[in-house]
Amino acid sequence: MRGILxxxxxxxxxxxxxxxxxxxxxxxxxxLHRRRIYIVPTGFxxxxxxxxxxxxxxxxxxxxxxxxxxxxxxxxASAASMLVAFRSLDGLRLAHVRAGHAxxxxxxxxxxxLESRRCRHAIRVDLGHDSTAFAIDATGVTLVxxxxxxxxRGWQPLPRLRLWSSWPLGLFRAWSWLHPEQSVLVWxxxxxAGPPPHAxxxxxxxxxxxxxxxxxxxRDYRAGDPQRHIAWKASARHINLLVKDxxxxxxxxxxxxxxxxxxxxxxxxxxARLARxxxxxxxxxxxxxxxxxxxxxxxxxxxxxxxxxxxxxAQLP
Amino acid sequence: MxxxxxxxxxxxxPIDTRAFDLLGLTMALVLGLHxxxxxxxxxxxxxxxxxxxxxxxxxxxxxxxxxxKLPLLVLLTLAVIAHYGNIFGxxxxxxxxxxxxxxxxxxxxxxxxxxxxxxxxxxxxxAALLFDQGLIVTVTVALGLLPALATLxxxxxxxxxxxxxxxxxxxxxxxxxxxxxxxxGFLLVPRLSSPLWGAPSxxxxxxxxxxxxxxxxxxxLLIDDHPAMRVSFEGAPPPPDQRYxxxxxxxxxxxxxxxxxxxxxxxxxxxxASRTVGYQVSMEPTxxxxxxxxxxxxxxxANAGLRQDRVVMADKPVNDLLAYAGRSAIQYRLQPELxxxxxxRGLSLPAGFNPRTLALGQSWRQRHGTDDAxxxxxxxxxxxxxxxxxxxxxxxxxxxxxxxFLFDTREGFCEQYxxxxxxxxxxxxxxxxxxxxxxxxYWNTLGKYLLVxxxxxHAWSEVWLSGRGWVRVDPTGAVRPxxxxxxxxxxxxxxxxxxxxxxxxxLRNRWDIVNRWWGQGVIGxxxxxxxxxxxxxxxxxxxxxxxxxxxxxxxxxxxxxxLGWALLRRQVRDPLRTALRELEHKLARMGIVRRPSEGPQxxxxxxxxxxxGQRDELALLMKCYLELRYAHDEPPPESLHxxxxxxxxxxxxxxxx
Numbered sequence: 001m002r003g004i005l006x007x008x009x010x011x012x013x014x015x016x017x018x019x020x021x022x023x024x025x026x027x028x029x030x031x032l033h034r035r036r037i038y039i040v041p042t043g044f045x046x047x048x049x050x051x052x053x054x055x056x057x058x059x060x061x062x063x064x065x066x067x068x069x070x071x072x073x074x075x076x077a078s079a080a081s082m083l084v085a086f087r088s089l090d091g092l093r094l095a096h097v098r099a100g101h102a103x104x105x106x107x108x109x110x111x112x113x114l115e116s117r118r119c120r121h122a123i124r125v126d127l128g129h130d131s132t133a134f135a136i137d138a139t140g141v142t143l144v145x146x147x148x149x150x151x152x153r154g155w156q157p158l159p160r161l162r163l164w165s166s167w168p169l170g171l172f173r174a175w176s177w178l179h180p181e182q183s184v185l186v187w188x189x190x191x192x193a194g195p196p197p198h199a200x201x202x203x204x205x206x207x208x209x210x211x212x213x214x215x216x217x218x219r220d221y222r223a224g225d226p227q228r229h230i231a232w233k234a235s236a237r238h239i240n241l242l243v244k245d246x247x248x249x250x251x252x253x254x255x256x257x258x259x260x261x262x263x264x265x266x267x268x269x270x271x272a273r274l275a276r277x278x279x280x281x282x283x284x285x286x287x288x289x290x291x292x293x294x295x296x297x298x299x300x301x302x303x304x305x306x307x308x309x310x311x312x313x314a315q316l317p
Numbered sequence: 318m319x320x321x322x323x324x325x326x327x328x329x330x331p332i333d334t335r336a337f338d339l340l341g342l343t344m345a346l347v348l349g350l351h352x353x354x355x356x357x358x359x360x361x362x363x364x365x366x367x368x369x370x371x372x373x374x375x376x377x378x379x380x381x382x383x384x385x386k387l388p389l390l391v392l393l394t395l396a397v398i399a400h401y402g403n404i405f406g407x408x409x410x411x412x413x414x415x416x417x418x419x420x421x422x423x424x425x426x427x428x429x430x431x432x433x434x435x436x437x438x439x440x441x442x443x444a445a446l447l448f449d450q451g452l453i454v455t456v457t458v459a460l461g462l463l464p465a466l467a468t469l470x471x472x473x474x475x476x477x478x479x480x481x482x483x484x485x486x487x488x489x490x491x492x493x494x495x496x497x498x499x500x501x502g503f504l505l506v507p508r509l510s511s512p513l514w515g516a517p518s519x520x521x522x523x524x525x526x527x528x529x530x531x532x533x534x535x536x537x538l539l540i541d542d543h544p545a546m547r548v549s550f551e552g553a554p555p556p557p558d559q560r561y562x563x564x565x566x567x568x569x570x571x572x573x574x575x576x577x578x579x580x581x582x583x584x585x586x587x588x589x590a591s592r593t594v595g596y597q598v599s600m601e602p603t604x605x606x607x608x609x610x611x612x613x614x615x616x617x618x619a620n621a622g623l624r625q626d627r628v629v630m631a632d633k634p635v636n637d638l639l640a641y642a643g644r645s646a647i648q649y650r651l652q653p654e655l656x657x658x659x660x661x662r663g664l665s666l667p668a669g670f671n672p673r674t675l676a677l678g679q680s681w682r683q684r685h686g687t688d689d690a691x692x693x694x695x696x697x698x699x700x701x702x703x704x705x706x707x708x709x710x711x712x713x714x715x716x717x718x719x720x721x722f723l724f725d726t727r728e729g730f731c732e733q734y735x736x737x738x739x740x741x742x743x744x745x746x747x748x749x750x751x752x753x754x755x756x757x758x759y760w761n762t763l764g765k766y767l768l769v770x771x772x773x774x775h776a777w778s779e780v781w782l783s784g785r786g787w788v789r790v791d792p793t794g795a796v797r798p799x800x801x802x803x804x805x806x807x808x809x810x811x812x813x814x815x816x817x818x819x820x821x822x823x824l825r826n827r828w829d830i831v832n833r834w835w836g837q838g839v840i841g842x843x844x845x846x847x848x849x850x851x852x853x854x855x856x857x858x859x860x861x862x863x864x865x866x867x868x869x870x871x872x873x874x875x876x877x878x879x880l881g882w883a884l885l886r887r888q889v890r891d892p893l894r895t896a897l898r899e900l901e902h903k904l905a906r907m908g909i910v911r912r913p914s915e916g917p918q919x920x921x922x923x924x925x926x927x928x929x930g931q932r933d934e935l936a937l938l939m940k941c942y943l944e945l946r947y948a949h950d951e952p953p954p955e956s957l958h959x960x961x962x963x964x965x966x967x968x969x970x971x972x973x974x
Contacts, residue, residue, distance in 0.1 A: 034884055055439075055443050060509045063637055065840050068506065070443055070459060073459060073462070073496065074462065076496070077466070077499075080494050084883075091886055121476040137477070165473075168470050170469050170473065
């Protein structure tokens, strides 16, 4: 059954592009409106209408007008719930989608910003196999987090999302497809193990913690501080003695990570190795620079630098 | 879009407490509505099961184990069979359904279970109306939909948390919004002219009068204060002591019981009417044929026949609220000439019963000679002066019932009096018969109708007097005149249940007008009235097809109104944005179209470059716009106005090449 349905769906997308045009990627923001919201009764809705039919025939057969009135009331309420279901999607706006960072093979976190001018309840977003329910309160904006599985590095277009709701009674399902014209960048997966980068050998001397020459801060005097470190001038303006605190920035050698240092490997293997080195450098809080055929990134450190380098790797052809 | 949303393999997660509580509430309400006609032990057992399950799930979420569930199911079925004999029919079927509904709660853990439970509960709510479709029950049942709808809402994910009471309110709004369409559907859904299957099973409704009478039969009827019929008159209602509604005329007496014999093909006897009254009756279902008519009817209503003694019998049993119109004589001469056969029938008495009564009758004949009226007076005087007492709980009578009553117990109500009187008259040689029906009723001044209750059931006599025909004589009136002038409740004098006395009864009498509106407007809206529904619009006889078309048209209209509501969007007016749009339109005509990703500054600079002739103007507009948009939270009205005017005045001059 599922197979047939999917078959019909693919056929319809191919042969009836007019009907399915909203599946094509479109730019954000996307606002839902009547031309792209679809409603069908749920299985429960179908069952319930059969029940209503039975109740109506029973009431008519026994000429029981009170029961007929009750059945009509229930039927009319069900019909009204269809409009409520439609209204819970109508006017909803997908403002933007923010992607997190993820390496290939791991799910990437997407944050959807959905806006509305009124309160809405029980709307669900489906993306692949991930599904989340959300409500929008009077503030008008809600952020929904979804996870998108990734396969390989590079730009990955967003698949289409389904927004749907069976609010309020679960009798009807209103849904709309959204296909934002946006891609997310997936970082390359680092190799699991391999040689360290070909860099200046680590000097044990550099690894030792020691007091440096650079004045870092002033602090309160503690017993045992050497006299020559006391900041006399500053202490004169204070109640306590202040001591100059010196430190030496961790003096690990820079890593110059270079595409050209990895001959004999194919491209993906080079990228995977560079990605691993970047990860290690980041973990060891080193400064590192990256040379790529189409991009050179100067030495630096910190998460932003790491993200910059990884993104550059990811975008390699 | 063709594709249906694919159904995911849904993990059956347990429902939250709110949904479960609401479902429990729904079921408790269903149980309460049905409690009146379930056997008491079943009602209590089900209520306990419901309460236990609720308590049990509070402590531990999970289904009740199967080894407990199955025996309960079997036990329920056996209990229903043991009590009713089978599981088919209205009462056993309902009892079983309610039991299953409560047992369903034992295994309710997933959303699917809840939905099944709610559907079933809706059906059970409707079933409550098969027993009683009065206004109060119907409104209660409609309110019972609220927890059912709230349960369905509670199944939806991600919604604001509210209290249990507040969660019921949205359902009320939905029902209120649905009411117009529901009423329309109610008016226009074509009624069946004949049932699709089986005749409705006889309900345990009140049977009202029976076609035979034995002294003491009425006791149950006389304390039953359910409405029997409502009568509205053309013109003023007859005075209280003339409100006699004849139902059965009984000739045959076997010593203990008077019987009505229905003889179909005889002409009604002659009636010389001198004063007549027209009236409409709305009669509660009795499942019998007889239609009580005021005094002596001139003719039978539609679908009914007039019998020899001017008793009216309907062609079908009255299984639903029935409306009929009649015209009756209240001053008349009925059957001035009595044939010899009928005379003998009106004098016959069973042999070997009531010797003392017969002797008394014969003694009167000897004393008064041929003066029949004097004999009647003698009998009435006996009842009035002979130490007789009116009571609804008389002492039982033996084989010679009339002897016992007249000479021994001397207490009773209309049945004893009319019966004894008739026997006395026959013994004295005056043709006479017993008539049963209703007498009295409550005149509702607001609704201008007479409410007749079952407790107004009455029995009296008719004697045939030469030259006057059949004359009504009410011997009960001789004993207790209040019975005739003030009604049954006044006569009973403290022998009725507490709720049928005093101010409460008068309140109930007044409230009855609402029941009447309900009865006439909703319950009595049958196929016939539906066909006449469109008469004001020129369609004399609306058949099923017309009704169907009308129903479709009005549904479409309602859907249009609903869609209008659904599509309604409150636009937030942003005058600045509107003004910029106008400018964009003007520039677009010159071929400078704003790109989706383009900000206003970039766009207007581009436009200024493209239209060198209006560079200054555009630069000024851009500056204005940016200032209005970004320099203030709320743009000052004057500057906004200036900007709007500037945009309006902006003319795209032809480009000079």
